[in-house]
Amino acid sequence: MNAPLDPGQRAELRAELERRREQIARPGGPMSAPERTVVVHEVLSQDADEPSQREDERAIGQALGGIERAELAEIDAALARIDADGYGLCIDCDNPIPYARLKAEPAALRCVACEARHEQALRRLA
Numbered sequence: 798m799n800a801p802l803d804p805g806q807r808a809e810l811r812a813e814l815e816r817r818r819e820q821i822a823r824p825g826g827p828m829s830a831p832e833r834t835v836v837v838h839e840v841l842s843q844d845a846d847e848p849s850q851r852e853d854e855r856a857i858g859q860a861l862g863g864i865e866r867a868e869l870a871e872i873d874a875a876l877a878r879i880d881a882d883g884y885g886l887c888i889d890c891d892n893p894i895p896y897a898r899l900k901a902e903p904a905a906l907r908c909v910a911c912e913a914r915h916e917q918a919l920r921r922l923a
């Protein structure tokens with residue numbers, strides 16, 4: 798069993814969550830709109846000259862915006878859990894999530910084992 802977070806680790810992870818939140822919430826997000834269009838264009842350039850490419854670029858640009866919004870929601874949920882004292886505990890099995898995992902993914906809600914099970918369940922649904 799892993800040790801629960803100590804107050805220093807918790808403060809560090811809160812700062813990291815707030816840093817990421819600020820990055821995403823900033824106007825234009827982590828990528829400005831023009832940068833995003835360039836990335837989308839590069840992603841699609843393997844299939845260049847498709848007449849529908851403009852449409853695809855718009856759709857992918859919107860999808861990226863959706864991913865940012867989802868990430869923001871996860872970060873907000875994690876910050877709320879820090880305030881409510883539930884942070885760092887797996888929402889499925891209630892065991893502490895290893896600090897190393899939270900360092901890499903401060904918004905993680907599950908331990909590695911439960912996350913793997915969760916993703917497997919999602920794949921079965923897809």
Ligand SMILES: [Zn+2]
Pocket residue numbers: 887888889890891892907908909910911912
């Ligand atoms: Zn778990």
